[in-house]
Amino acid sequence: MVSVDINCDLGESFGAYRIGMDREVMPYITSANIACGFHGGDPLVMEETVRLCREAGVHAGAHPGLPDLQGFGRRAMAVSPGEARAFVKYQVGALQAFCAGAGIPLSHVKLHGALYNMAARDYALARAICEGIREIDGGLKLLALSGSQMIQAARDTGLPWASEVFADRAYQADGSLVPRNQPGAVLEDEEQAVRQVVQMVREKTVTATDGTRVPIQADSVCVHGDGPKALAFVQNIRKRLEEEGISVSAF
Numbered sequence: 001m002v003s004v005d006i007n008c009d010l011g012e013s014f015g016a017y018r019i020g021m022d023r024e025v026m027p028y029i030t031s032a033n034i035a036c037g038f039h040g041g042d043p044l045v046m047e048e049t050v051r052l053c054r055e056a057g058v059h060a061g062a063h064p065g066l067p068d069l070q071g072f073g074r075r076a077m078a079v080s081p082g083e084a085r086a087f088v089k090y091q092v093g094a095l096q097a098f099c100a101g102a103g104i105p106l107s108h109v110k111l112h113g114a115l116y117n118m119a120a121r122d123y124a125l126a127r128a129i130c131e132g133i134r135e136i137d138g139g140l141k142l143l144a145l146s147g148s149q150m151i152q153a154a155r156d157t158g159l160p161w162a163s164e165v166f167a168d169r170a171y172q173a174d175g176s177l178v179p180r181n182q183p184g185a186v187l188e189d190e191e192q193a194v195r196q197v198v199q200m201v202r203e204k205t206v207t208a209t210d211g212t213r214v215p216i217q218a219d220s221v222c223v224h225g226d227g228p229k230a231l232a233f234v235q236n237i238r239k240r241l242e243e244e245g246i247s248v249s250a251f
Contacts, residue, residue, distance in 0.1 A: 004201050005220035005251035006238060007031040007143065007164070008230070009063055009112065011049035012040030012072075021231050026052050028234040030250040031059040031220065033110040033143070036091030039065030039073025043094075050098045059250045060099055061143065064091035065112030073113035074180065081128030084115065089132045096136065107250070109133050110143035110164070111150070119153075120145045120176065126153035134159055141251070146217045147175045162251040163217035165200045167193045167237055168224055173212040184209065193233055194240045197221050201246055219251045 010026075011034040012019040019040060026032070034049045035041030041049075041063075053060040064087060065073030079087070092109055099106040111119055111129070119126040126149045133140055134157055144150035146163035154161035168187045170178040178185040187193045200206050200218040208214050223234045241248055 001245070001247050002201060003247040003249050004218055004241065005030050005162070006234065006241075006248055007033055007061075007110070007220050007222050008234065009033045009035070009110075009222070009224055010052075011035045011045050011063070013045050014040055014042040014069070022049060023052060024231050025223075025234055026056045026058060028238045029058055029223070030248060031061060031108065031143075033061045033063035033108075033112075034095055035063050035065070035112070036095050038067045038087065038091055039069060039071075039112050043098075046095060046098050047101070050095070050102045050104065054102050054104045059107040060095075060104060061108035061110055061141075062092040062095040062106060063110055063112050064088045064115070066115050068114075073115065076114045076118060079125075081124050084119070084125050085128040085132035087115075088129050089136060092133060092136055092140070106137070106140065108141040108143050108162070116145070116150075117177070119150050120148035123149040123153060126150045127157060130154050130157040130159045143220055143251075145175075145177070147215075162219040164220045164222055165197075165206065165216055165218040166222050167197045168229075168233060171206045171208045171214060171216075173208040173210050173214065175206075175208075175214050175216065178209060188229070190229060190232055190236050194236050197237050198240060198244055198246075201241070202244070
């Protein structure tokens with residue numbers, strides 16, 4: 001049977017600011033990527049999100065980003081491979097402590113925003129990050145963009161990995177995501193997003209904005225938790241996958 005994981009970026013609220021619908025989304029996903037304080041999240045939010053994962057039986061992963069709270073980690077920064085490695089180690093270690101306190105394992109690491117996109121293109125950056133993750137725990141899985149330099153770096157460093165695809169993002173002909181500052185980068189139509197997911201999981205391809213069918217590996221499907229339609233998206237995607245006979249389970 002074909003199987004796929006559904007992941008969501010959660011725990012991105014901080015202080016008095018509420019972002020996303022973490023509690024509502026949790027029953028429909030199998031893996032959560034929890035912000036670690038740099039682009040979003042704070043210690044109380046991290047602790048609460050880990051607790052929600054434990055109660056729901058959802059795998060908890062670290063979601064480290066660039067130190068850019070004001071820009072929500074979506075602005076590229078000129079960082080060296082060594083800096084990126086240290087940023088990631090710091091954040092993964094923080095979430096690992098909360099998981100240990102809750103009595104659940106930290107299962108994976110998925111980079112956030114601009115850091116995710118930078119490492120997807122830059123092998124030196126990706127390799128340094130993978131090496132940093134291995135220094136903490138060589139059993140942690142890297143969740144990264146299908147076909148990217150992050151996947152190659154994980155292979156080369158012996159780090160377990162899983163290929164991620166996006167339900168609500170448009171793709172370019174080279175397999176990269178359409179930048180968020182371009183029109184149509186984020187899919188607003190629920191049915192279009194559902195069709196894209198089924199195609200990626202069943203056919204192992206995605207239709208790019210120019211009509212090209214791009215090969216893709218879908219071990220895990222991401223639905224962004226901060227979007228206004230996040231709950232409807234994840235509900236409909238999970239329902240359609242099950243109707244298609246596709247098993248939904250953690251990678």
